Structure formats: C-alpha cells, structure tokens
Amino acid sequence: MTIRNAFYAQSGGVTAVINASACGVIETARKHPDKIGTVYAGLNGIIGALQEELIDTSLESDETIAALRHTPSGAFGSCRYKLKSLEENRLQYERLIEVFKAHNIGYFFYNGGGDSADTCLKVSQLSEKMGYPLQAIHVPKTVDNDLPATDVCPGFGSVAKYVAVSIREASFDVASMAKTSTKVFVMEVMGRHAGWIAAAGGLASEAEGEAPHIILFPEIDFDEAAFLAKVKETVENHGFCSIVVSEGVRDKDGNFLADAGTVDAFGHKQLGGVAPTIAQMVNRELGYKYHWAVADYLQRAARHIASGTDVEQAYAVGQAAVEFALEGRNSVMPAIIRENDAPYKWSIGSAQLADVANVERMMPREFITEDGFHITEAARTYLSPLIQGEDHPPYVNGMPQYVRPGNKLVAKKCEPFDI
Amino acid sequence: MTIRNAFYAQSGGVTAVINASACGVIETARKHPDKIGTVYAGLNGIIGALQEELIDTSLESDETIAALRHTPSGAFGSCRYKLKSLEENRLQYERLIEVFKAHNIGYFFYNGGGDSADTCLKVSQLSEKMGYPLQAIHVPKTVDNDLPATDVCPGFGSVAKYVAVSIREASFDVASMAKTSTKVFVMEVMGRHAGWIAAAGGLASEAEGEAPHIILFPEIDFDEAAFLAKVKETVENHGFCSIVVSEGVRDKDGNFLADAGTVDAFGHKQLGGVAPTIAQMVNRELGYKYHWAVADYLQRAARHIASGTDVEQAYAVGQAAVEFALEGRNSVMPAIIRENDAPYKWSIGSAQLADVANVERMMPREFITEDGFHITEAARTYLSPLIQGEDHPPYVNGMPQYVRPGNKLVAKKCEPFDI
Numbered sequence: 001m002t003i004r005n006a007f008y009a010q011s012g013g014v015t016a017v018i019n020a021s022a023c024g025v026i027e028t029a030r031k032h033p034d035k036i037g038t039v040y041a042g043l044n045g046i047i048g049a050l051q052e053e054l055i056d057t058s059l060e061s062d063e064t065i066a067a068l069r070h071t072p073s074g075a076f077g078s079c080r081y082k083l084k085s086l087e088e089n090r091l092q093y094e095r096l097i098e099v100f101k102a103h104n105i106g107y108f109f110y111n112g113g114g115d116s117a118d119t120c121l122k123v124s125q126l127s128e129k130m131g132y133p134l135q136a137i138h139v140p141k142t143v144d145n146d147l148p149a150t151d152v153c154p155g156f157g158s159v160a161k162y163v164a165v166s167i168r169e170a171s172f173d174v175a176s177m178a179k180t181s182t183k184v185f186v187m188e189v190m191g192r193h194a195g196w197i198a199a200a201g202g203l204a205s206e207a208e209g210e211a212p213h214i215i216l217f218p219e220i221d222f223d224e225a226a227f228l229a230k231v232k233e234t235v236e237n238h239g240f241c242s243i244v245v246s247e248g249v250r251d252k253d254g255n256f257l258a259d260a261g262t263v264d265a266f267g268h269k270q271l272g273g274v275a276p277t278i279a280q281m282v283n284r285e286l287g288y289k290y291h292w293a294v295a296d297y298l299q300r301a302a303r304h305i306a307s308g309t310d311v312e313q314a315y316a317v318g319q320a321a322v323e324f325a326l327e328g329r330n331s332v333m334p335a336i337i338r339e340n341d342a343p344y345k346w347s348i349g350s351a352q353l354a355d356v357a358n359v360e361r362m363m364p365r366e367f368i369t370e371d372g373f374h375i376t377e378a379a380r381t382y383l384s385p386l387i388q389g390e391d392h393p394p395y396v397n398g399m400p401q402y403v404r405p406g407n408k409l410v411a412k413k414c415e416p417f418d419i
Numbered sequence: 420m421t422i423r424n425a426f427y428a429q430s431g432g433v434t435a436v437i438n439a440s441a442c443g444v445i446e447t448a449r450k451h452p453d454k455i456g457t458v459y460a461g462l463n464g465i466i467g468a469l470q471e472e473l474i475d476t477s478l479e480s481d482e483t484i485a486a487l488r489h490t491p492s493g494a495f496g497s498c499r500y501k502l503k504s505l506e507e508n509r510l511q512y513e514r515l516i517e518v519f520k521a522h523n524i525g526y527f528f529y530n531g532g533g534d535s536a537d538t539c540l541k542v543s544q545l546s547e548k549m550g551y552p553l554q555a556i557h558v559p560k561t562v563d564n565d566l567p568a569t570d571v572c573p574g575f576g577s578v579a580k581y582v583a584v585s586i587r588e589a590s591f592d593v594a595s596m597a598k599t600s601t602k603v604f605v606m607e608v609m610g611r612h613a614g615w616i617a618a619a620g621g622l623a624s625e626a627e628g629e630a631p632h633i634i635l636f637p638e639i640d641f642d643e644a645a646f647l648a649k650v651k652e653t654v655e656n657h658g659f660c661s662i663v664v665s666e667g668v669r670d671k672d673g674n675f676l677a678d679a680g681t682v683d684a685f686g687h688k689q690l691g692g693v694a695p696t697i698a699q700m701v702n703r704e705l706g707y708k709y710h711w712a713v714a715d716y717l718q719r720a721a722r723h724i725a726s727g728t729d730v731e732q733a734y735a736v737g738q739a740a741v742e743f744a745l746e747g748r749n750s751v752m753p754a755i756i757r758e759n760d761a762p763y764k765w766s767i768g769s770a771q772l773a774d775v776a777n778v779e780r781m782m783p784r785e786f787i788t789e790d791g792f793h794i795t796e797a798a799r800t801y802l803s804p805l806i807q808g809e810d811h812p813p814y815v816n817g818m819p820q821y822v823r824p825g826n827k828l829v830a831k832k833c834e835p836f837d838i
Contacts, residue, residue: 014595016588044598072588074595081599161817169435169491169720172821176433176493179463180500185716203818273695275713294694296712297604301588304724307817387817398580398726398806399622402591 003035004106006325007049008057009042010074010141011081011112011119015155016162016303017314018141019075021111023068024318025139026057030065035326040103040410045079046110046119050092050419052099056410067403069315070393072303075405078112081419083119086129095417096123097132102413107135107325111318113142113153117333118357124331137321138333138353141314143300145196148359149351150335152386154317155300157310160200161387162302163189163244166295168204171211171242174291178240183288184231185242187212188275189295192248194363195219197299200383201244202375211242213373216278218248219363220372222257228285230373235288245274304400308389309344320348344385422454423525425744426468427476428461429493429560430500430531430538434574435581435722436733437560438494440530442487443737444558445476449484454745459522459829463496465529465538469511469838471518475829486822488734489812491722494824500838502538505548514836515542516551521832526554526744530737532561532572536752537776543750556740557752557772560733562719564615567780568770569754571805573736574719576729579619580806581721582608582663585714587623590630590661593710597659602707603650604661606631607694608714611667613782614638616718619802620663621794630661632792635697637667638782639791641676647704649792654707664693723819727808728763739767763804 008025010018022041029036041055042048048055055076057065068075086093099105110120117138124136140147145156167187174185191197195217202215213234216222234241249257258274275292283290313336320334331353339345367379375383393400427444429437441460448455460474461467467474474495476484487494505512518524529539536557543555559566564575586606593604610616614636621634632653635641653660668676677693694711702709732755739753750772758764786798794802812819 010595014592047598071591073591077598078595079599080596164817165723165819166717166721168818168821169722170716172490172492173433173716173720176429176497177499179466179496180498182716187717206818273692276692291715292713293715293717294711294713295717296710297589297592297601298585298606298712298714298717301592302585303588304584309817384816389817390811390814392809392811395809397803398583398728398808399587399625400584402587 003037005037005104006039006107006109007042007100007105008039008109009045009048009111010076010078011045011110011116012078013143013300014074014078015141015143015300016072016158016306017154017310018111019068019071019073020311020314021139021141021154021318022075023065024315025109025322026065028319028322032326036107037104040105041076043407043409044077045081046083047079047081047419049099050095050417052412052414054103054410055407059408060405064403064405069311070303070391071402072301076407082115083122086122093126093130097126097130098414100132100134103410106133109137109139109321111139111141113144114147114358114360117147117353121331121353121357124353127330135325135330137324137329138356139317139321140333140335143190143197144194146194146360147356148361149356151338151346152313152336154310154314156196157307157386158302159190159197159299160383161307162299162305163197163201164203164387165305167201167212167242167244170293171204174240174242181289182291183235183240184279184282184290186245186275186279186290186292187243187295188245188247188293190299191218191246193218193360195246196363198244198246199363199367199375199379202379203383203387209238212244213238213241214243215374216243216245216249217368217372218246218250219365219368221252222249224281228282231282232286243278245278247274249274303393306391307387308391309386311391316348324350341381341385344388422456424456424523425458425526425528426461426519426524427458427528428464428467428530429495429497430464430529430535431497432562432719433493433497434560434562434719435491435577435725436573436730437530438487438490438492439730439733440558440560440573440737441494442484443734444528444741445484447738447741451745455526456523459524460495462826462828464498464500465502466498466500466838468518469514469836471831471833473522473829474826478827479824483822483824488730489722489810490821491720495826501534502541505541512545512549516545516549517833519553520551522829525552528556528558528740530558530560532563533566533777533779536566536772540750540772540776543772546749554744554747554749556743556748557775558736558740559752559754562609562616563613565613565779566775567778568775570757570765571732571755573729573733575615576726576805577721578609578616578718579802580726581718581724582616582620583622583806584724586620586631586661586663589712590623593659593661600708601710602654602659603698603701603709605664605694605698605709605711606662606714607664607666607712609718610637610665612637612779614665615782617663617665618782618786618794618798621798622802622806628657631663632657632660633662634793635662635664635668636787636791637665637669638784638787640671641668643700647701650701651705662697664697666693668693722812722821725810726806727810728805730810735767743769760800760804763807
C-alpha cells in the first residue's frame with residue numbers, strides 16, 4: 001500500500017467534543033505511518049482545502065493532539081460553506097483535486113452535520129467522476145442530533161447534559177426565591193428545527209412535579225392560552241414554574257415566536273430571544289415575576305460539563321473513520337449503533353453517505369407528552385444514556401486547560417484560488 | 420450552660436454555596452448538643468420566623484445535611500424581605516421575640532448580604548432593647564461580593580468561576596466560527612451595582628489578545644464610539660471579539676443600557692437584556708454577525724462548576740458562626756481574612772455587624788485598565804485565588820445529585836401573625 005496523506009476538516013457549528021473526533025482521527029492515523037503520511041487539517045474547514053491553507057498536524061506534539069480530546073470548539077477553524085453540485089460549480093471540484101494532488105492527499109475526512117455529509121458525498125464521487133483516487137469518509141457531528149442512521153450525533157450528548165444540569169440548578173434557585181420573588185424562569189436553548197435539545201432539559205425532572213415543568217418544542221404549535229393555563233396551574237401547585245423553550249418554537253402560522261416584531265428604541269427590528277418573549281408574556285398575562293436565560297454558545301461549548309459517553313463516541317467515530325479508510329472504504333460514515341438501553345451499550349457501525357446526506361432526522365412525536373409540554377418515558381429511555389458519565393477537563397489555577405494547536409500551514413504549491 | 424435552640428435563615432438571592440454554609444452551621448451545632456438543642460431553619464428566611472414556620476432540621480439525617488454542601492440554592496427557601504427599624508415596626512420585633520421565646524431560641528444565624536446584615540444587626544439589638552437574651556450572628560453570602568470587612572463573600576467565587584469558564588469556552592467556539600460566521604459574542608452577567616462578576620470574566624484571558632477582549636463594567640460610563648472602535652480593532656487583529664457585559668452598565672447620564680426603550684410588538688416596554696442591546700448595536704454600526712448569551716440564574720446556581728475555595732469558605736463561615744455563638748458573641752459576622760495572595764492563604768476572623776450593615780464595597784478603580792475595557796494585574800491577584808479548586812458534586816445517571824430536605828415544620832405554639 002502506498003503512503004498517502006489525509007485531509008481532515010471541521011464543518012458547521014462546532015461542539016464541545018468535535019475536537020475529540022479530531023483527536024481520534026489524528027491519533028489513529030499516527031498509528032499507521034506505513035499507510036497514512038501527514039494529516040493535513042483544513043484551516044476553517046473546506047475553505048482551507050480550496051485556498052490551500054493546510055495545517056500540518058504532524059508538527060503538533062502527541063500531547064497537544066491528546067489535549068484536543070478535552071478541548072471544546074474547532075481547533076482548526078470551521079466554516080459555514082456548502083459546496084455546490086458538480087454541475088453547478090465544476091471549478092471548485094477541480095480545485096480540490098488540484099490541491100489534493102499537489103499534497104498527495106488520498107483520504108478525506110469531513111467532520112460535520114447534514115450539509116457536510118452532502119459535501120462529503122460529493123467529494124466521495126470525485127474518484128469516479130473526475131478520475132482522482134480519493135476515499136471520503138464523513139465523521140458525524142452536530143448538537144442538533146438530526147443526522148439519520150446513527151443512534152446519536154456526537155456533540156448532542158454534551159449539550160443535552162449541559163441543558164439538563166443547568167435547568168436543574170436554575171430551578172433549585174427559583175424554588176428558593178419563589179415565595180417573595182421570581183416565580184417563573186425561562187431558559188432558551190438551541191434547536192431551530194427539532195426539539196432534541198429542549199427535550200434533554202426534561203431529564204432534570206425525575207419525578208412528578210419536578211422542574212422543568214414545561215418544555216416548549218418546535219414540533220408543537222405554540223398555543224398561548226394552553227401555555228398560560230399550564231403556567232398558572234404549575235405556580236399554584238408547586239409555587240414556581242420552570243420552563244425550557246427551544247429557539248425554534250413557532251405559532252400555528254409557522255412564525256418563530258422569537259421574531260415577534262419587537263423593535264428597539266430606534267425602530268430597528270430585534271431578532272432572537274424567545275425566552276424574553278415568553279417571560280414577558282407570562283408577566284403581562286399572569287403578573288408573575290420572572291427571570292430568563294439564553295444559553296446560546298455556552299451550551300454547545302461547555303466542555304467542562306461534557307457527557308463522558310459523548311466524548312467517547314466522538315473519539316470513536318474519528319478513530320473508525322480512519323479505520324474505514326484503511327479498509328479501502330469510500331462514501332461512508334461511522335455510525336453509533338445502540339445495542340442496549342440500560343445499561344447503555346453501543347458499537348460502531350457504518351452508514352452509506354447517500355443515505356445520510358440531506359436527510360433530517362426529526363424527533364418522534366411519541367417523545368412528547370400528549371399535552372405537548374413534556375417528554376415521555378420513551379424519550380427518557382433514548383436520552384438518558386447519552387448524558388451519562390463525566391469527563392472533567394484538567395484544571396490549572398481554577399481554569400480548564402484547553403489547547404490551542406500552533407496551526408502552521410504547509411507551504412503552498414498551487415496558484416491562489418478565489419472562492 | 421443551658422441548652423438553647425438556634426434559628427437559621429437564608430436571605431436574599433441564593434448562591435451555589437449558601438447551602439454549604441447551612442451545612443457548616445448545622446453540622447457544627449450537632450457537635451455541641453450540650454449547648455445547642457435543635458437548629459430550626461426559617462421557611463423562606465425571616466418570614467419563617469415571623470410566621471412561625473420553623474423547619475425542624477433535627478429530622479434530617481446526617482447524610483442529608485452533609486449533602487447540602489454540594490447542593491446549590493437555598494434548601495429552606497429564601498426571601499427578599501427587609502425588617503423595618505425597631506421604631507417603625509416594633510410589632511415585628513415583638514413577634515420575633517414571641518416566636519423565639521416559644522421555641523427557646525437563643526441563637527440567631529442569618530445568612531445573607533448587606534440588607535440581611537442590617538436585619539441581623541437589628542435582631543442583635545433585641546437583647547438589650549427588649550430584654551430578650553439572644554445572640555445574633557451574620558453569615559456572609561452574596562454573589563455580588565459587596566460586603567465590607569471580608570476578603571470575599573461566599574457565593575462570589577463560584578459565580579466568578581462559572582463566568583470565567585463560560586466565556587473561555589464560548590470564545591473558543593467563536594474563534595472557530597469567525598471566518599465565515601459569528602465574529603462578535605456578547606455574554607451578559609450579573610452585577611447591577613458593581614463589576615466584580617464581570618471582572619471575573621477577565622480571568623479567562625491569560626495572555627495578550629486572548630478572549631474576552633472587552634469587559635463592560637458598571638463603574639465605567641458606556642462610551643459607544645470608544646466601544647465600537649475597540650470592537651472593530653479587535654476583530655481586525657484577532658478575527659473575532661468576545662465581550663463580557665455587566666447588566667449594570669450605564670450611559671453617561673446614568674441610564675441602564677438594558678432599559679434602552681425597547682418595546683415589543685404590543686408596545687409594551689421591554690426590560691433587561693443588555694447583551695442583545697450591545698450585540699445589535701455592533702451589528703448595526705459595524706455589520707458583524709453576532710451571538711449573545713444571558714446567563715442569569717445559571718451563573719449563581721452553577722454548583723457543578725463551583726469553586727473549591729468558595730465551597731470551603733462558605734462552609735467555614737457557617738461553622739465559625741456557631742463557634743462565635745458558643746463563645747457568647749453577639750452582633751458579629753465571620754469574615755474571611757486573606758493571609759497571602761499566591762499561594763492563597765486565608766483564615767477566619769470576625770467583623771462587627773455595625774461596620775458591615777448598609778456598607779457597600781465597590782470594586783476599586785485600579786482593578787480596571789485605564790481604557791476601561793479590561794482588568795488589571797491587581798484585579799487578577801485578587802480574583803484568581805477565589806476560583807481555585809474544583810468541588811464536583813456526585814453524579815448519578817449523568818445528573819448531579821442535589822438534595823431536597825424534607826422541611827417538616829415544627830408544631831406552632833403562637834397565634835397567626837400577618838406580615
């Protein structure tokens with residue numbers, strides 16, 4: 001077997017554990033120097049390939065690569081950039097081949113979500129369509145948990161844990177204060193299209209009446225009257241009401257609640273913030289004092305409270321991607337296969353990229369209670385294993401020690417290219 | 420020495436470690452059954468005393484009391500309720516004495532901030548002014564870190580750690596995304612009157628150019644032009660800009676930026692949210708894509724990332740409060756004395772309540788850099804020790820196990836009282 005180099009890139013929104021996948025890819029590749037030469041990482045994802053900005057990861061020590069396992073975010077930079085189809089933009093694909101050829105790249109590892117799987121699929125067809133021998137393997141990642149064919153998307157378990165832990169803690173706080181102060185707390189979480197992340201908040205509630213009392217899902221049309229009645233009933237029964245709301249909640253006409261036509265003092269339309277919208281609605285209609293939080297990037301970057309299971313799976317899919325490549329496979333994605341719910345057992349399988357790209361996995365309706373305000377036992381059975389285990393990063397002087405690789409670029413061999 | 424019972428209450432906004440102080444009080448009292456009988460905890464703070472809603476903590480197992488050390492929030496309920504002066508509302512004080520007498524309460528432990536210290540001071544004067552023998556000890560607590568006479572207020576170190584860790588993590592995320600997506604991230608933190616919490620965010624930045632790049636303090640009048648210039652310069656130099664903003668930031672006329680006259684679709688004035696205000700200002704004037712987060716209660720409830728130092732200190736002031744009582748002291752507060760910066764060494768001293776009540780400790784101007792956008796070395800020297808050490812709570816099935824004591828009330832002996 002000839003030695004060929006590898007290209008690895010991170011794509012789309014980053015997660016607390018995508019670097020653990022990078023670690024899995026690079027550490028595994030390093031074990032096979034007879035087959036894989038250098039792993040080049042794209043600076044800012046696929047853009048790095050197009051612009052020939054290739055990070056030479058061989059310059060990084062084993063310690064630095066190992067530290068990626070506990071470092072959140074995309075260490076090599078990510079991007080939001082989707083390749084057009086071969087028909088629409090053949091130039092881009094020719095450019096990729098030019099760069100890959102110049103650097104003897106025979107393996108393409110693309111670490112991302114649905115859009116990235118589509119890009120990876122297109123790249124995997126280069127071999128056949130453009131006569132350049134290349135194996136393209138997709139490494140799954142997305143906090144949105146919307147990839148098909150895998151039990152879970154690495155990145156999701158850690159957001160899920162962050163959300164469940166945070167709403168539990170904040171709800172304990174509100175419970176203390178409710179007698180004379182805050183009675184309603186609203187926490188906004190990510191998930192524009194699906195309620196996976198919001199559902200995870202439900203894990204904080206382990207018995208009847210425990211917070212969060214209400215979860216608002218993008219899957220359920222927002223019904224103001226039913227919601228307010230539920231809030232009132234909850235405050236009357238439990239003294240307070242704790243709410244998790246997905247950023248993607250919409251009214252029956254399909255409008256995001258966050259785009260409630262709010263304008264600032266200058267008349268500019270204000271975007272975002274379904275939590276304040278909901279909280280103020282409660283205050284206006286029911287008079288309760290409220291607090292609200294918007295976790296935003298904190299939730300997907302929170303490596304300090306990462307799920308141990310998620311970290312292991314993120315590493316495993318990176319490792320498997322390289323093993324698949326060494327087996328000569330192309331156009332596939334390592335997938336996590338659930339063998340058992342409790343105790344959770346999982347293994348690594350594989351999925352064809354053609355079955356993954358552009359397919360969005362939605363949350364099943366049976367994961368949401370009939371009244372639309374909470375999760376069911378089926379959801380708990382699915383979600384609970386994903387947040388199990390802690391994987392505390394190392395701390396120095398009270399702060400988690402995250403690594404910043406040097407990211408030195410290899411010398412360019414091609415002409416500049418305008419993306 | 421006669422055996423007398425004790426009253427303990429939590430007051431004001433709760434913290435990640437106020438229950439550690441409760442644990443210190445109760446565990447220490449249990450070691451002296453020859454002097455202290457039952458510790459009664461006020462249900463919802465001082466209101467519990469006025470309404471004779473006294474939680475019998477002797478019914479709680481040693482295990483439950485020990486678990487308070489790792490449980491955030493106020494386990495017995497807190498309140499926002501300030502006693503008026505003896506002259507203004509003598510009835511309330513007579514009621515307190517009625518309840519204390521009925522339950523043989525000779526020790527009063529009040530766990531709170533500045534307002535509570537004032538209440539505790541008033542109660543401490545009951546002995547003399549109303550002839551009822553009572554020792555009142557204040558147990559310091561407040562995330563705002565604004566009590567004088569103590570190196571730090573228990574509760575602050577854990578918020579500080581949460582904020583520093585969170586802004587580090589989110590900034591790693593933004594750094595990954597900045598090439599094609601988010602370039603500016605704004606995180607709003609607590610601190611209506613003083614910038615202690617915002618300052619703690621500065622600990623995430625350990626070298627020139629590291630995030631957060633800008634901190635907006637309540638102590639510094641907000642100057643839009645200077646701020647925008649700094650954001651622009653930062654994005655041009657570092658590719659992105661990460662900002663911590665205190666909820667208390669004001670313009671030169673003293674108006675909170677969060678009250679920027681925003682109205683919702685119905686014309687209702689929108690309160691709160693300086694982070695979106697700042698983020699949208701950046702987008703409007705500089706065009707950068709932004710994200711923002713509002714941590715709100717998550718920050719002060721985040722026991723999962725509590726500072727080990729803070730937990731120890733919170734316990735120690737609870738323990739010392741009981742020891743002071745056993746020494747016959749009245750009208751005092753255990754204080755944390757800094758013996759050395761690095762390595763941090765501290766001991767427990769004491770302060771007179773008369774010197775603590777209604778005195779607000781502001782952050783020194785020399786803790787803020789001359790340009791007003793970051794912290795100085797002096798601030799680091801002060802802040803850094805306070806976030807050191809981790810004190811992970813126990814986890815079961817991936818979730819931190821926080822305790823809810825039974826909170827059984829003792830039988831009432833007095834007539835009802837209307838607060």
